[in-house]
Amino acid sequence: MRSAEGARSSRADQADQRRAELLDAARRVVLERGLASTRVADIAKATNVSGGLIHYHFATKDDLITAMLRATSETEVKRLREIISGPGTAVQRLDRVLRYYIPSSRSDQSWILWLDAWALGVREPHVREILLELEGGWIEILAEVISEGVDKGEFFCDDPMGAAERLDGMLDGLVVRYTLHSGAMSRKRLLEHARIAATHEVGIPRSAFPA
Amino acid sequence: MRSAEGARSSRADQADQRRAELLDAARRVVLERGLASTRVADIAKATNVSGGLIHYHFATKDDLITAMLRATSETEVKRLREIISGPGTAVQRLDRVLRYYIPSSRSDQSWILWLDAWALGVREPHVREILLELEGGWIEILAEVISEGVDKGEFFCDDPMGAAERLDGMLDGLVVRYTLHSGAMSRKRLLEHARIAATHEVGIPRSAFPA
DNA sequence: CTACACTGGTTGGTTGACCAGTCAACCGTC
DNA sequence: GACGGTTGACTGGTCAACCAACCAGTGTAG
Numbered sequence: 001m002r003s004a005e006g007a008r009s010s011r012a013d014q015a016d017q018r019r020a021e022l023l024d025a026a027r028r029v030v031l032e033r034g035l036a037s038t039r040v041a042d043i044a045k046a047t048n049v050s051g052g053l054i055h056y057h058f059a060t061k062d063d064l065i066t067a068m069l070r071a072t073s074e075t076e077v078k079r080l081r082e083i084i085s086g087p088g089t090a091v092q093r094l095d096r097v098l099r100y101y102i103p104s105s106r107s108d109q110s111w112i113l114w115l116d117a118w119a120l121g122v123r124e125p126h127v128r129e130i131l132l133e134l135e136g137g138w139i140e141i142l143a144e145v146i147s148e149g150v151d152k153g154e155f156f157c158d159d160p161m162g163a164a165e166r167l168d169g170m171l172d173g174l175v176v177r178y179t180l181h182s183g184a185m186s187r188k189r190l191l192e193h194a195r196i197a198a199t200h201e202v203g204i205p206r207s208a209f210p211a
Numbered sequence: 212m213r214s215a216e217g218a219r220s221s222r223a224d225q226a227d228q229r230r231a232e233l234l235d236a237a238r239r240v241v242l243e244r245g246l247a248s249t250r251v252a253d254i255a256k257a258t259n260v261s262g263g264l265i266h267y268h269f270a271t272k273d274d275l276i277t278a279m280l281r282a283t284s285e286t287e288v289k290r291l292r293e294i295i296s297g298p299g300t301a302v303q304r305l306d307r308v309l310r311y312y313i314p315s316s317r318s319d320q321s322w323i324l325w326l327d328a329w330a331l332g333v334r335e336p337h338v339r340e341i342l343l344e345l346e347g348g349w350i351e352i353l354a355e356v357i358s359e360g361v362d363k364g365e366f367f368c369d370d371p372m373g374a375a376e377r378l379d380g381m382l383d384g385l386v387v388r389y390t391l392h393s394g395a396m397s398r399k400r401l402l403e404h405a406r407i408a409a410t411h412e413v414g415i416p417r418s419a420f421p422a
Numbered sequence: 423c424t425a426c427a428c429t430g431g432t433t434g435g436t437t438g439a440c441c442a443g444t445c446a447a448c449c450g451t452c
Numbered sequence: 453g454a455c456g457g458t459t460g461a462c463t464g465g466t467c468a469a470c471c472a473a474c475c476a477g478t479g480t481a482g
Contacts, residue, residue, distance in 0.1 A: 015431075034334050036247050040468060050433045055469060057431090112333050119330040121391055122323050123245050132392045165396070166381055166404050169388060173380030180332055181343045185376070193377050200411035226457075251442060261459045266443060268457095 019057050022047060026068040031109055035065070035116035062124075069117055069130050077137035084141055090149030091208050097145060098194040101138075101171045102187065103179065111179045135172075139164045146202055156203030163201040170197050230268050232258055237279040242320055246276070246327035273335075280328055280341050288348035295352055301360030302419050308356060309405040312349075312382045313398060314390065322390045346383075350375045357413055367414030374412040381408050 025046040030038050040061050044051045058064040083100055084093050103111060114131075121128040142164035149155030157163050174193055178185050195209045236257040241249050251272050255262045269275040294311055295304050314322060325342075332339040353375035360366030368374050385404055389396050406420045 018431080035330070037334075039466085051468090052434070052470080053432055059469095061468065115333055116330045118387060118391065119246070119327045122326055123248075128391055132395060135388060135392070136395075162404065162407070165385070165388075166408055169384030169404070170377055170381035170408075171384065172387060173383030173385075174376070176329060176383060177346060177376075177380060180329065180339055181346070184343060184347075193373065193380070196373070197377055197381075197408075197411075200408075229457085250440085262442085263444080263460070264458055270443095272442065 015057070018053075022049075022054065022057060022064065023068045023071050026064055027072055027113065030065070030068070030116065031113055034112075035120060040064075062126075065120075066124075066126050066130070069113075069127060072113065073130050073134040073137075076134065077141075080137065080141055084145055090145060090152055090154045091204070094142075094145050094149065094198060094202070095195070095209055097142060098167075098171070098198060099191065101175060102190055102194065103175065105187070106182055109179070111175055115176065115179070135168065139168045142167055149202060154202075154204070157201060167194075167197060167201055170194070226268070229264075233260075233265065233268055233275065234279045234282050237275055238283055238324065241276070241279070241327065242324055245323075246331060251275075273337075276331075277335075277337050277341070280324075280338060283324065284341050284345040284348075287345060288352075291348065291352055295356055301356060301363055301365045302415070305353075305356050305360065305409060305413070306406070306420055308353060309378075309382070309409060310402065312386060313401055313405070314386065316398070317393055320390070322386055326387065326390070346379065350379045353378055360413060365413075365415070368412060378405075378408060378412055381405070 022043065026038075026043050029042050029046050033042060040054050041051050043064070044054055054061075054064065058067065080097065080100060083096050086093070086096070088096075103109070114134075117127055117131060121131045139161075143160045146155060146157055146160040146163055150157055150160060171194060174185070174190055178187070178190050196206060199206045199208065233254065237249075237254050240253050240257050244253060251265050252262050254275070255265055265272075265275065269278065291308065291311060294307050297304070297307070299307075314320070325345075328338055328342060332342045350372070354371045357366055357368055357371040357374055361368055361371060382405060385396070385401055389398070389401050407417060410417045410419065
């Protein structure tokens with residue numbers, strides 16, 4: 001094995017760390033410059049590392065971008081799971097999920113990444129697969145929360161999966177609008193839309209949600 | 212003016228026609244290859260025309276792409292207006308609008324253009340403006356149809372604009388999902404989602420829509 | 423504990439492909 | 453013969469990917 005397990009930094013650890021560092025830098029650079037105009041050199045620069053090193057850890061630029069998208073997607077779904085695993089009624093849980101969709105502020109541009117990824121996914125099956133998993137994760141979690149509410153007698157809904165698909169779709173669409181034309185819709189209005197649609201879907205009055 | 216008005220083809224007409232032809236070719240090529248990997252030369256080739264001619268009619272590639280998006284968007288909204296101007300009840304009109312959102316078949320890839328445009332719009336204010344107008348057009352028309360239904364006593368809705376925004380958002384989101392992962396949702400299910408959400412929004416039973 | 427070979431990570435310069443936009447010359451029509 | 457439309461070769465620049473060389477640790481044998 002290895003001399004003194006644990007906190008020691010082996011070569012493999014170093015490589016993993018660098019890999020993670022590159023993925024992180026890639027995400028930052030892509031968010032800032034857009035996928036189309038992100039160069040390998042930009043990511044290298046953002047990591048204070050040579051261009052060649054990128055190709056040492058990732059065979060091609062595509063590999064790097066794909067790995068970055070996959071890592072981001074997985075983190076996203078994991079965080080979402082944590083969020084619904086907390087305490088509270090089904091309404092509270094649902095509200096937390098809705099809030100997690102929505103960018104936390106004007107400066108939160110994280111959705112830009114997925115706009116780029118959607119366009120890329122049209123041509124790249126690998127990317128499309130990642131997007132399918134991400135979207136599937138969202139929908140699954142929404143459906144779980146709704147089903148739970150139905151079981152507890154809080155919600156009324158005879159097709160939680162369908163309701164989840166509609167809610168997920170609406171949130172995607174509205175967030176695109178919010179991200180692209182922030183002047184056309186305030187964050188407050190976006191959240192209100194989400195809550196209204198949710199009340200329609202789970203058969204409860206709007207007042208069941210917090211103001 | 213011009214010698215012999217009407218069907219005669221003057222130089223100006225010829226230029227306009229070529230311009231339109233180039234815009235059309237640009238749309239076809241972008242749909243096929245994606246915005247990111249569309250070269251000016253590709254559009255030239257698709258029109259059987261030299262590369263230089265493109266730059267005679269459009270100063271830059273950006274000009275060409277922007278003009279193409281604007282033309283496509285305007286045509287889209289115009290067609291939508293025609294569609295709701297026809298005869299029928301408010302439910303029928305609303306159903307026609309919902310159907311117009313949805314790609315007519317698996318091979319109808321027209322939405323790909325807007326996925327590309329969303330990604331581009333993040334960085335390009337000109338493009339963003341076009342998208343805002345397009346989306347605004349859709350929402351406005353939905354709101355009109357809903358308001359009309361309310362006036363006639365067919366619908367019940369105290370915020371037609373809000374309902375229109377939610378419906379538009381949901382359709383955008385679901386169509387993205389349908390376009391990207393056609394395996395994950397059939398066209399039939401997509402239309403059913405649209406109708407269910409619509410019934411929620413305008414306060415009518417699902418049976419008011421055709422099967 | 424030391425000398426040495428080896429491996430993995432890293433560098434920075436290079437290469438070959440690609441592409442938007444320019445330009446000088448050409449053609450047809452009024 | 454002037455002008456609008458058109459050509460296609462050319463340029464300047466950009467970028468992904470490759471590569472030769474370098475260096476810091478690690479394991480091994482004396």
